[in-house]
Each structure stands twice: as structure tokens, then as C-alpha cells.
Amino acid sequence: MSTTTDDETPFDAYRDEVDRPLWRLFFEYGPGRLHWFAIGMVANFIAQMSSLIPPLILGAAIDAIFAGDGAYSLPVVPNAWLPATEMAQFWFSVSAIAAAFIAVGIGTWIYGVSANLFAHEVMHSVRVDCFTKMQNLDMTFFDDKQTGEVMAVLNDDTRNLEMFLDNALVNSLRLLVMVGGITAILFLLNWQLAFVTLVAVPAMFVFTLWFMRVVEPRYVRQRSAVARLNTRLENSISGVGLTKTTSSEEHEVGRVRKASKRFFDDTMAVLKLSYLYRPGMELLAGLAFAATFLVGGWWIAMESAPGPMTGTLQVGEFVTFLFLTQFIVAPLAEVSNIVDQYENAKASSERVFGLMDIPVYVTDPDDPVDLERVDGRVEYDDVTFSYATDEARALGKDLEGDEELIVEDVSFVADPGDTVALVGATGAGKSTLLKLLLRLYDVDDGEVRLDGHDVRSLRIDDVRRAVGYVSQDTFLFDGTIADNIRYGNFDASDDAVEEAARAAQAHAFIEGLEDGYDTRVGERGIKLSGGQRQRVALARTVLQDPEILILDEATSAVDTKTEFMIQQSIDRLTEDRTTLAIAHRLSTIRDADTILVLEDGRVVERGDHETLLAADGRYATLWEAQAGNLDEALETLADGGESGQ
Known part of the structure; x- marks a missing residue:
């Protein structure tokens, strides 16, 4: 090259x-x-x-x-x-x-x-x-x-x-x-x-x-x-x-x-x-x-x-x-x-x-392991990753050891049904870390394992069918609401689509639209509000019925009332599923089994909510910074109702 x-x-x-x-x-x-x-x-x-x-x-x-x-x-x-x-x-x-x-x-x-x-x-x-x-x-x-x-x-x-x-x-x-x-x-x-x-x-x-x-x-x-x-x-x-x-x-x-x-x-x-x-x-x-x-x-x-x-x-x-x-x-x-x-x-x-001729590095292995049944155990074992490595591969460059690590030596385990939450400042590597499970990128060192198998030994389709991903940047295709809920499960029946929408707290607002499920959402879903788009995306994930769920700040772009509605949907969706969540508002992950605090790509604190508060470290500082608005937020949520925002 x-x-x-x-x-x-x-x-x-x-x-x-x-x-x-x-x-x-x-x-x-x-x-x-x-x-x-x-x-x-x-x-x-x-x-x-x-x-x-x-x-x-x-x-x-x-x-x-x-x-x-x-x-x-x-x-x-x-x-x-x-x-x-x-x-x-x-x-x-x-x-x-x-x-x-x-x-x-x-x-x-x-x-x-x-x-x-x-x-x-x-x-x-x-x-x-x-x-x-x-x-x-x-x-x-x-x-x-x-x-x-x-x-x-x-x-x-x-x-x-x-x-x-x-x-x-x-x-x-x-x-x-x-x-x-x-x-x-x-x-x-x-x-x-x-x-x-x-x-x-x-x-x-x-x-x-x-x-x-x-x-x-x-x-x-x-x-x-x-x-x-x-x-x-x-x-x-x-x-x-x-x-x-x-x-x-x-x-x-x-x-x-x-x-x-x-x-x-x-x-x-x-x-x-x-x-x-x-x-x-x-x-x-x-x-x-x-x-x-x-x-x-x-x-x-x-x-x-x-x-x-x-x-x-x-x-x-x-x-x-x-x-x-x-x-x-x-x-x-x-x-x-x-x-x-x-x-x-x-x-x-x-x-x-x-x-x-641009080579593709994230590919299926020559002899993939069959993933017939997914229990949902996720393990990160000394995982290290740098975007510079992938970029260098694409351009045919040698890194010469000057790459900037985005994730460095991260290890944790999420047992089936557990919720592991990631918190930290913007740019700490949280989203990138979870995308490694989906093999949107491959690790430089270490392993990400699903049910004991290195994800690189599995078929990409098998991994991604087992993992549902909901991000804060919800994307909807220009088409109907039903089409967008059905995306990825194109043969799903109308009844299944409606059931998924109900589970995601989306059915009520959809029925209130003039064309209901046949309402066209416009390019990137522009005709819907942020909260509505988020619930349509959740309905899509419900319809996928994954064993593992990734929530990448799924409620950060909506107001408090809408967050409450979406959080109800999320609580139902995460029942009995392994969940990896990135939290913008710490109140949404206080019940997580494990909370990881990331800084510059490294885990600097870990534990449950009470343990981390007692440690009086970075998490406690973040919690105190948000606690001033917590009482007001809870009072607003108590009013209930569904927001169209």
C-alpha cells in the first residue's frame, strides 16, 4: 500500500x-x-x-x-x-x-x-x-x-x-x-x-x-x-x-x-x-x-x-x-x-x-460458532480499542504507536437479566464500549464475549439479532410508522406491530394521529416529536425481542414528562433481559446491578448506587450535581400524562 x-x-x-x-x-x-x-x-x-x-x-x-x-x-x-x-x-x-x-x-x-x-x-x-x-x-x-x-x-x-x-x-x-x-x-x-x-x-x-x-x-x-x-x-x-x-x-x-x-x-x-x-x-x-x-x-x-x-x-x-x-x-x-x-x-x-477495494475487517469468521440459544451473559475482558487503528487499516497506514486509546483495559460481567450502567463525561468512551458488543467495531486487545464466546467467533447476524440497540439519536426512515416499527422484522403482522407499540407506550399517540399507523413520518422522522420518535424506536426493539438490550442515553433528548413515559416503556422492556445502559440522568439507573464510572476510556469506579454514594467519589459528585433538580423532577413526573414532545 x-x-x-x-x-x-x-x-x-x-x-x-x-x-x-x-x-x-x-x-x-x-x-x-x-x-x-x-x-x-x-x-x-x-x-x-x-x-x-x-x-x-x-x-x-x-x-x-x-x-x-x-x-x-x-x-x-x-x-x-x-x-x-x-x-x-x-x-x-x-x-x-x-x-x-x-x-x-x-x-x-x-x-x-x-x-x-x-x-x-x-x-x-x-x-x-x-x-x-x-x-x-x-x-x-x-x-x-x-x-x-x-x-x-x-x-x-x-x-x-x-x-x-x-x-x-x-x-x-x-x-x-x-x-x-x-x-x-x-x-x-x-x-x-x-x-x-x-x-x-x-x-x-x-x-x-x-x-x-x-x-x-x-x-x-x-x-x-x-x-x-x-x-x-x-x-x-x-x-x-x-x-x-x-x-x-x-x-x-x-x-x-x-x-x-x-x-x-x-x-x-x-x-x-x-x-x-x-x-x-x-x-x-x-x-x-x-x-x-x-x-x-x-x-x-x-x-x-x-x-x-x-x-x-x-x-x-x-x-x-x-x-x-x-x-x-x-x-x-x-x-x-x-x-x-x-x-x-x-x-x-x-x-x-x-x-x-476498501477492505472490510469486521467480518464473519471462516468457521463461525453456532449461537443457537442465547442466555444473555456478557463479558468484557481487558478490552482496549482505538479509532486510529481502524482508520489506519482503512488507509493502509502504520500507526507507529501514536494512537489515542478510546477504551483501555475495561473488564466487567453482566449475568443474564442483570443491568449494567455506564456513566461518565462526554467522550469517556461509553458508546464506543457498547458498540464493540455489536461488532460495529472490533477490539484491538482483549475480548468481548457473549455466552462465553468471543463475539468475533460468531456470525455478525447472530450477534446483532440477539442484541437490541436504542440510541439517543433515533433514526426513522421516510415511510409509515408501521414500516418503521417493522424495520428489521419485515414480515411481522399488524397485530404484532400494535402489540409492540403498546408495550413501548406509543399506541396512544399513534392512534391520535390522523392516519394512525399509516402516518408518514417524513425524512428522519421529522414529522414526529423527539419523544414520539424515541417510543417508535423502542417499539421496534420490542418487536425484535432481543435477549440483550443496549440503551445509549435513550431518554437524554426529551423533557421530563416524556422521559417518564419512555422510562416506563424501558422498565417493561428490560424485565428479564440483560441490559447495558448509558445514563444521562442518573436517576434512571439507580437500580442497576452494577454501575461503571468511565473516565478517559478507563473504569475508575464500580459498584451499585448505594456503594458508589458511600465511596464519595466521582459518582457521588455527579449524583449531587443532579440531585438539586431531582425533587422538582419527581414532582413533575407525579403529574403523569403522556407528552407529545
């Missing part, structure tokens, strides 16, 4: 390691679809070759029928196959031209449909595979806020690949057929004039190589800029509430303006080259046409070969040359678009496979 800089993302690190990305695209996604590609290419070849027939027929007809100064002949076609009389030659010409245009139309339709089937099937598979990969990536990836990067891959990059497969490849074949076919015909008609017509081709080739070398790094910067712009837009839109409440609109506009200006600058750097390249190619092709007209016109007008040339040039041949020279201008000028699409697709495919 190459050395990376401090601000590199996994995309940057692994994209640089992608070798021959477009070849890889074909080898990984071509099998099973190549028949469509082959049909399209054959049809395109037939269509392009057919388009060269009318100029040939026209030239032969002019010389043999209209000018009458030559025999009716066509390159590589035996004269015995051609008609001898002028009338027969006329109708043969008409029929051949009509047949050629019909072949062009049919071939164009076939290759259009076939090429699009191939391109869109590949695009569909790439997009789904990228999303599947994203779903399986370690949480460290998402901690780095790569949402905009992923959206750029799923949308912009896959679209670039589709355009390349659909347009650039077809146009490349068209270019090869037209240039190759026209070159062969011109040399068969008059090899001396053919050299004049094709004199610009070597210059075009050199010009194209220069363009590809210079434009490639600009495309890489452009793709990076659009990804960063997407990330900035996504973050700004998601945080619009904070922006408004802090009157920071101008600040956000400035940040978006800066990201957009970078994208603008990088895009213009590409376009400036493109606008130089295409006119340059058209100029060279135009000079070739002018040279052909000059030499051929002189040849016919003076009725003698100019300069070192010898022989004769017939009018029909000259007309064919002019037509075919014009035919060659368009595909040669199209090289700029082909190169644009190629470089864009190359940069995009590097990003696609850069995402695909």
Missing part, C-alpha cells in the same frame, strides 16, 4: 492502487452480457460499412452513366457482377443506394438497443454492487463522513461509465471502421490522392496522445471536486436546522461557494483543453479536405497530374473523394468526445473500484 497523507480518504488511498480500471470493468462485469456487446458491435460495423456504399455508387454512376467517360466499376467487385447497360446501371445504383441506407438504419437501431442493454446492465450491476459494498463497510468509513463520496460513486460515476460503454465504445468502433474503410477505398480508387487526403492523420494521432496525457490528471481532480461538493451539500442540507438557529446561513453559503468554485475551476481546466482539442482536430481534418479539393480539382481542371503524380483522375472518383473526406471529418472530430468520455470513465472507474 502506498504512503498516504493525513487528509486522505479511503477513496484516495485505494483509488491510487487500482490498475487498468476499464479493463477490470469489462472482465468483472462483461461476462454474461458480452453477447449484447458483440451484437451491437457487429451491427455497428455493418451500419458504418453500409454508409460508405452511396458515395462509391455515386462516383461510379457519374463516370459511367452521366459523364460517360468510364466503365461502371466498383472496388473489389468483379465487373462480371455489375450491369452492362446504362439503364440497368442506373437502376442498380438506385437500388444499391437505397439498400445501403436501409442497412444503415437497421444496423443503427440494432447496435443502439444492444449497446444500451449492455451499458445499462453494467451500470445497474455496478451501482448495486457499490451500494452492497457500502452496506458492508466498517463503521470507521462512515465515521469519516464519506456520504458525499459514496453518492458521487452511486450517481455520477456510474453514469459516466454508462456513457462510456454506450457512446464512447460505439463511436470508437465507428471511428476505426470509417477511417479504416475510407482509407482502403481511397487507396483503391487513387493511391496518390489518398496520401494527400490522409496526410493529417499522423498529426491528429500525435495531438490526441498529447491531449490524453495532459487531460487525465485534470479529470481526476474534477471527480474529486464533485465528490467534495456533494459531501458539503449533503452536510449543509442535513444540518439546516442548526444553521438557522445559529444564524449561520452566510457561513454555509460561503463553504458551499468555496466547494462549488473548486469544482468550477477543475471543470474549466478540463473544458479549456477540450475546447482546444476539438477545434484543433476539426482544423486538421478541414486542412485535409482543402488539400484534397486543391489537388484533385487542379488535376481535373488541368487534365494533368500535378507535381510528381501520374495518371488520370475521373470526375466520379473526385466526387467520391470529396464525399469520403467529409465522412472522415466527423468521426475524427469525434475523437475529442471519445477521449473526454474515456478519461472521465477511467477516473470514475478508479473511484468505483477504489470503493470496492
Whole structure:
């Protein structure tokens, strides 16, 4: 793995390691679809070759029928196959031209449909595979806020690949057929004039190589800029509430303006080259046409070969040359678009496979232990963890011993049915510690065990089905309330959903809504209050019916009345379940079997509520700090009732 800089993302690190990305695209996604590609290419070849027939027929007809100064002949076609009389030659010409245009139309339709089937099937598979990969990536990836990067891959990059497969490849074949076919015909008609017509081709080739070398790094910067712009837009839109409440609109506009200006600058750097390249190619092709007209016109007008040339040039041949020279201008000028699409697709495919190549470290073991029955015993044995370790893995870095430990040498046991509570200041490592049980991260040292098994020896699905997780940052998908309660248990009946809602103290407020369980909650559940969202999340966990429950400050974001309602739901939910709870308000965990006080990732105190108060340490200090408001809170809770907050 190459050395990376401090601000590199996994995309940057692994994209640089992608070798021959477009070849890889074909080898990984071509099998099973190549028949469509082959049909399209054959049809395109037939269509392009057919388009060269009318100029040939026209030239032969002019010389043999209209000018009458030559025999009716066509390159590589035996004269015995051609008609001898002028009338027969006329109708043969008409029929051949009509047949050629019909072949062009049919071939164009076939290759259009076939090429699009191939391109869109590949695009569909790439997009789904990228999303599947994203779903399986370690949480460290998402901690780095790569949402905009992923959206750029799923949308912009896959679209670039589709355009390349659909347009650039077809146009490349068209270019090869037209240039190759026209070159062969011109040399068969008059090899001396053919050299004049094709004199610009070597210059075009050199010009194209220069363009590809210079434009490639600009495309890489452009793709990076659009990804960063997407990330900035996504973050700004998601945080619009904070922006408004802090009157920071101008600040956000400035940040978006800066990201957009970078994208603008990088895009213009590409376009400036493109606008130089295409006119340059058209100029060279135009000079070739002018040279052909000059030499051929002189040849016919003076009725003698100019300069070192010898022989004769017939009018029909000259007309064919002019037509075919014009035919060659368009595909040669199209090289700029082909190169644009190629470089864009190359940069995009590097990003696609850069995402695909990010290794996943939290995976199922090769020979997992079957977790048939869960009792709910949880053990943490000298557990140590650092985010820097996961980040270094993702970026291919060596830590060199300078990582900051988030959790250090933590040990405790929760027997089946026990409640273990974690308290401590923000950043003490409480949430991270419990996420290790779910294998959202893996420990650096020590073990987390479930019923005596290291969780790394179990299937991830088995562990997560056994553990229900309720966080303070409740997420609801845009959909109905019933859909959100049912999430993760998609086949649950309506009765089961309602029963779970009743257990979570959510049924009453749901029934009070106009559409009841069919009420749409909006993006992230914005149409519901914080307390309502929390109870929907609890109902979802009730429906899961886990043996172990993790409560990550599940009531910290609601008012006192709502907390009382939610706490009633939690008390029912935790009965006979092993519960690991992070407490914001200590009153909610005073009955816990064990309370752990964390500081800087280490357990500094442990015991039950009374023991810790008697020790007069950090817990006692925290309790006294909250006790001043406790009497008032209890009086408020005594009023009862259900809050809509």
C-alpha cells in the first residue's frame, strides 16, 4: 500500500492502487452480457460499412452513366457482377443506394438497443454492487463522513461509465471502421490522392496522445471536486436546522461557494483543453479536405497530374473523394468526445473500484460458532480499542504507536437479566464500549464475549439479532410508522406491530394521529416529536425481542414528562433481559446491578448506587450535581400524562 497523507480518504488511498480500471470493468462485469456487446458491435460495423456504399455508387454512376467517360466499376467487385447497360446501371445504383441506407438504419437501431442493454446492465450491476459494498463497510468509513463520496460513486460515476460503454465504445468502433474503410477505398480508387487526403492523420494521432496525457490528471481532480461538493451539500442540507438557529446561513453559503468554485475551476481546466482539442482536430481534418479539393480539382481542371503524380483522375472518383473526406471529418472530430468520455470513465472507474477495494475487517469468521440459544451473559475482558487503528487499516497506514486509546483495559460481567450502567463525561468512551458488543467495531486487545464466546467467533447476524440497540439519536426512515416499527422484522403482522407499540407506550399517540399507523413520518422522522420518535424506536426493539438490550442515553433528548413515559416503556422492556445502559440522568439507573464510572476510556469506579454514594467519589459528585433538580423532577413526573414532545 502506498504512503498516504493525513487528509486522505479511503477513496484516495485505494483509488491510487487500482490498475487498468476499464479493463477490470469489462472482465468483472462483461461476462454474461458480452453477447449484447458483440451484437451491437457487429451491427455497428455493418451500419458504418453500409454508409460508405452511396458515395462509391455515386462516383461510379457519374463516370459511367452521366459523364460517360468510364466503365461502371466498383472496388473489389468483379465487373462480371455489375450491369452492362446504362439503364440497368442506373437502376442498380438506385437500388444499391437505397439498400445501403436501409442497412444503415437497421444496423443503427440494432447496435443502439444492444449497446444500451449492455451499458445499462453494467451500470445497474455496478451501482448495486457499490451500494452492497457500502452496506458492508466498517463503521470507521462512515465515521469519516464519506456520504458525499459514496453518492458521487452511486450517481455520477456510474453514469459516466454508462456513457462510456454506450457512446464512447460505439463511436470508437465507428471511428476505426470509417477511417479504416475510407482509407482502403481511397487507396483503391487513387493511391496518390489518398496520401494527400490522409496526410493529417499522423498529426491528429500525435495531438490526441498529447491531449490524453495532459487531460487525465485534470479529470481526476474534477471527480474529486464533485465528490467534495456533494459531501458539503449533503452536510449543509442535513444540518439546516442548526444553521438557522445559529444564524449561520452566510457561513454555509460561503463553504458551499468555496466547494462549488473548486469544482468550477477543475471543470474549466478540463473544458479549456477540450475546447482546444476539438477545434484543433476539426482544423486538421478541414486542412485535409482543402488539400484534397486543391489537388484533385487542379488535376481535373488541368487534365494533368500535378507535381510528381501520374495518371488520370475521373470526375466520379473526385466526387467520391470529396464525399469520403467529409465522412472522415466527423468521426475524427469525434475523437475529442471519445477521449473526454474515456478519461472521465477511467477516473470514475478508479473511484468505483477504489470503493470496492476498501477492505472490510469486521467480518464473519471462516468457521463461525453456532449461537443457537442465547442466555444473555456478557463479558468484557481487558478490552482496549482505538479509532486510529481502524482508520489506519482503512488507509493502509502504520500507526507507529501514536494512537489515542478510546477504551483501555475495561473488564466487567453482566449475568443474564442483570443491568449494567455506564456513566461518565462526554467522550469517556461509553458508546464506543457498547458498540464493540455489536461488532460495529472490533477490539484491538482483549475480548468481548457473549455466552462465553468471543463475539468475533460468531456470525455478525447472530450477534446483532440477539442484541437490541436504542440510541439517543433515533433514526426513522421516510415511510409509515408501521414500516418503521417493522424495520428489521419485515414480515411481522399488524397485530404484532400494535402489540409492540403498546408495550413501548406509543399506541396512544399513534392512534391520535390522523392516519394512525399509516402516518408518514417524513425524512428522519421529522414529522414526529423527539419523544414520539424515541417510543417508535423502542417499539421496534420490542418487536425484535432481543435477549440483550443496549440503551445509549435513550431518554437524554426529551423533557421530563416524556422521559417518564419512555422510562416506563424501558422498565417493561428490560424485565428479564440483560441490559447495558448509558445514563444521562442518573436517576434512571439507580437500580442497576452494577454501575461503571468511565473516565478517559478507563473504569475508575464500580459498584451499585448505594456503594458508589458511600465511596464519595466521582459518582457521588455527579449524583449531587443532579440531585438539586431531582425533587422538582419527581414532582413533575407525579403529574403523569403522556407528552407529545
